[in-house]
Amino acid sequence: MKTSIPPQELMRSGHLACQGCGATLAMRYALKGLGEKTVFVIPACCWTILAGPAPKSSIDLPVLHSPFAAAAAAATGVKAGLVARGDRETMVVAWAGDGGTFDIGLQALSGAAERDENFLYVCYDNEAYMNTGVQRSGGTPEGSWTMSTPGARGSPRPKKDLDAIVLAHHIPYFATATPAYAEDMTRKFAKARAVKGFRFIRVLSPCPPGWKSDPKDSVRLSRLAVQTGLFRLYEVENGVARVNVPVPRRKPVGDYLRAQGRFKGLTPEMEQRMQRGVDALWDGVGK
Amino acid sequence: MKKVLMGNHAAAVAAKLARVQVAAGYPITPQTQAFELLAEMKASGEFAGQFIAAESEHSVMAAILGAATAGARTFTATSSQGLAYMHELLHWVAGARLPAVMIDVNRALAAPWNLWTDQTDSLSQRDTGWMQFYCSNNQEILDTVLMSFKIAERVMLPAMVVLDGFTLSHSYEPVDVPSQEDVDAFLPPFNPEFSLDPKRPRTFGALVGPREYLRLRRRMAADMAEAEDVIEEVGQEFGRAFGRSYGQLETYRCEDAETVLVTSGAVGSTAVAAVNALRERGLAAGNLRLRSFRPFPAKALRAFVRPGLRLAVVDRNYSPGAGGIFAQEIKAALRPASGICVRGTVAGLGGGDITVELLQEVWRRAHDAPLSASEAETWAEDSR
Numbered sequence: 098m099k100t101s102i103p104p105q106e107l108m109r110s111g112h113l114a115c116q117g118c119g120a121t122l123a124m125r126y127a128l129k130g131l132g133e134k135t136v137f138v139i140p141a142c143c144w145t146i147l148a149g150p151a152p153k154s155s156i157d158l159p160v161l162h163s164p165f166a167a168a169a170a171a172a173t174g175v176k177a178g179l180v181a182r183g184d185r186e187t188m189v190v191a192w193a194g195d196g197g198t199f200d201i202g203l204q205a206l207s208g209a210a211e212r213d214e215n216f217l218y219v220c221y222d223n224e225a226y227m228n229t230g231v232q233r234s235g236g237t238p239e240g241s242w243t244m245s246t247p248g249a250r251g252s253p254r255p256k257k258d259l260d261a262i263v264l265a266h267h268i269p270y271f272a273t274a275t276p277a278y279a280e281d282m283t284r285k286f287a288k289a290r291a292v293k294g295f296r297f298i299r300v301l302s303p304c305p306p307g308w309k310s311d312p313k314d315s316v317r318l319s320r321l322a323v324q325t326g327l328f329r330l331y332e333v334e335n336g337v338a339r340v341n342v343p344v345p346r347r348k349p350v351g352d353y354l355r356a357q358g359r360f361k362g363l364t365p366e367m368e369q370r371m372q373r374g375v376d377a378l379w380d381g382v383g384k
Numbered sequence: 385m386k387k388v389l390m391g392n393h394a395a396a397v398a399a400k401l402a403r404v405q406v407a408a409g410y411p412i413t414p415q416t417q418a419f420e421l422l423a424e425m426k427a428s429g430e431f432a433g434q435f436i437a438a439e440s441e442h443s444v445m446a447a448i449l450g451a452a453t454a455g456a457r458t459f460t461a462t463s464s465q466g467l468a469y470m471h472e473l474l475h476w477v478a479g480a481r482l483p484a485v486m487i488d489v490n491r492a493l494a495a496p497w498n499l500w501t502d503q504t505d506s507l508s509q510r511d512t513g514w515m516q517f518y519c520s521n522n523q524e525i526l527d528t529v530l531m532s533f534k535i536a537e538r539v540m541l542p543a544m545v546v547l548d549g550f551t552l553s554h555s556y557e558p559v560d561v562p563s564q565e566d567v568d569a570f571l572p573p574f575n576p577e578f579s580l581d582p583k584r585p586r587t588f589g590a591l592v593g594p595r596e597y598l599r600l601r602r603r604m605a606a607d608m609a610e611a612e613d614v615i616e617e618v619g620q621e622f623g624r625a626f627g628r629s630y631g632q633l634e635t636y637r638c639e640d641a642e643t644v645l646v647t648s649g650a651v652g653s654t655a656v657a658a659v660n661a662l663r664e665r666g667l668a669a670g671n672l673r674l675r676s677f678r679p680f681p682a683k684a685l686r687a688f689v690r691p692g693l694r695l696a697v698v699d700r701n702y703s704p705g706a707g708g709i710f711a712q713e714i715k716a717a718l719r720p721a722s723g724i725c726v727r728g729t730v731a732g733l734g735g736g737d738i739t740v741e742l743l744q745e746v747w748r749r750a751h752d753a754p755l756s757a758s759e760a761e762t763w764a765e766d767s768r
Binding site for chain 1: 405406408433434436437438439440442443444446447448449450451452453454455456458472473476579580581582584585586587588589590591592593596
């Protein structure tokens with residue numbers, strides 16, 4: 098059978114993820130796009146565990162675990178070290194969660210992006226500190242329950258617009274992806290491999306324990322995020338933006354929000370505000 | 385070839401001679417010229433390695449972690465707040481058993497702001513697993529950087545070469561710069577057994593349980609202990625190659641000394657003059673300079689002392705609630721020995737002058753102390 102996604106598997110079974118983990122799907126499709134000649138730098142995040150405690154490994158590639166704040170800086174060093182030893186081919190990938198990207202790792206990310214370091218930075222964005230047990234991050238959406246924003250109303254502030262921050266660094270390639278759109282995602286990682294300079298991909302990554310959703314719904318939720326317009330699949334190449342999956346008839350945001358226990362406290366007013374935000378954004382960029 | 389170099393430049397020139405493959409840096413006073421000279425040599429093609437001008441010291445040391453794990457010989461330079469900002473990464477690099485070499489230009493830590501020399505920055509990093517070597521002049525800085533790569537790559541632990549802010553970093557002295565051929569013969573290329581290589585996938589720094597963690601720490605302890613001998617061996621080897629030998633301790637007129645000044649860094653040079661002045665007055669003075677602080681030269685120190693000896697330790701650092709750090713460590717190392725007086729003096733913090741006169745006064749106070757004295761540290765200040 099001919100498939101549009103490479104059949105080669107670089108991720109192994111037996112990883113330690115929760116059922117329905119979006120971050121394992123994200124890694125699997127990323128690896129299909131990236132291929133073998135790749136080295137990973139992983140700061141503190143769920144993937145610190147999922148990559149395998151010593152001496153186990155759930156991916157067939159070299160991994161350097163790095164401190165929380167330093168994924169982009171460690172990746173800078175890895176690339177420089179490989180080049181210094183005569184290896185210009187190997188792709189270096191920093192693979193971090195939203196906490197290590199939106200928050201503590203932002204300085205190193207900004208530094209590497211501004212210097213146009215030659216590697217790919219991936220943020221698998223599950224919208225909270227999931228590895229430590231669901232605490233709010235700068236990637237947590239408004240109204241979402243977390244352990245550090247208890248109470249009925251959840252997180253009080255809107256999600257940080259990281260895409261805008263990253264794009265402000267004039268990098269050659271930027272993209273968003275999510276595992277429900279596997280072909281789109283695999284293509285973007287293959288494309289990122291071919292680009293030179295600093296590349297960034299943000300992957301929306303459903304997390305059943307943190308989102309209080311059913312593990313079987315992870316792919317459905319990641320599709321709904323796109324179909325409601327809350328998560329846009331787009332890429333920006335040398336400053337030129339392109340929407341990859343147009344959504345001519347958007348579903349109401351409530352379809353996505355109501356399938357997740359983390360938004361249980363969301364009031365109708367907040368929901369309406371989110372809907373208006375989505376509408377304004379899409380009307381702004383066209384259909 | 386003799387060249388007149390400031391301490392910072394002596395370090396950068398040594399890094400270039402060591403054929404460093406990746407250098408990273410961030411500007412901080414009084415280290416900045418080391419960083420600038422590396423950038424300049426990179427621009428002119430004189431330095432062939434990769435040069436990373438990172439956005440912070442935290443990222444500098446993270447880049448060193450990445451580059452060294454990729455198998456490259458690495459170098460950086462920092463000082464004071466910058467070193468403190470690197471602290472987390474110092475543990476990472478040492479725990480990962482990477483033989484990175486860095487210079488730290490000693491400078492006091494805020495608050496309040498202070499730009500001048502003080503060892504509290506480097507000594508605050510004593511538990512990170514980095515070896516620490518203290519230099520007394522610019523020749524020694526260049527030589528120690530070269531030796532550090534060799535020592536670090538043999539025991540697979542990172543090394544910090546420490547020099548006094550301004551006193552050495554900004555002072556120009558004649559330095560014998562060896563030829564590239566001679567350095568190449570002394571220091572072969574770095575070829576680690578393990579590195580990041582897609583052909584041989586391995587994981588570095590993964591989670592381990594208590595049993596593995598303790599065993600890895602024990603292994604580090606064993607290698608640190610071995611480093612004491614390696615430092616002596618490499619110091620002798622360096623002497624055979626370049627005519628200047630080094631050990632963990634340097635002694636001056638100590639054979640018949642009754643009271644010995646114990647110093648480190650540039651104060652060691654001043655102490656030689658102080659000892660000469662005391663000897664001229666017929667006093668049995670000597671100077672013992674500690675070149676390595678990690679590993680702590682406990683074996684060498686125990687072999688050096690004899691009953692009835694007084695040690696006047698000069699600490700340009702202070703651990704609040706405890707005292708001068710060299711004095712504490714010397715007391716701990718000599719605890720099994722008896723009949724030795726160790727008297728600590730804190731002096732020259734934040735760049736205060738430690739003069740020949742001040743050292744004579746410190747020596748005199750220790751010389752007059754009862755042998756059995758076990759007293760709290762004293763403080764000494766330049767009276768001018």
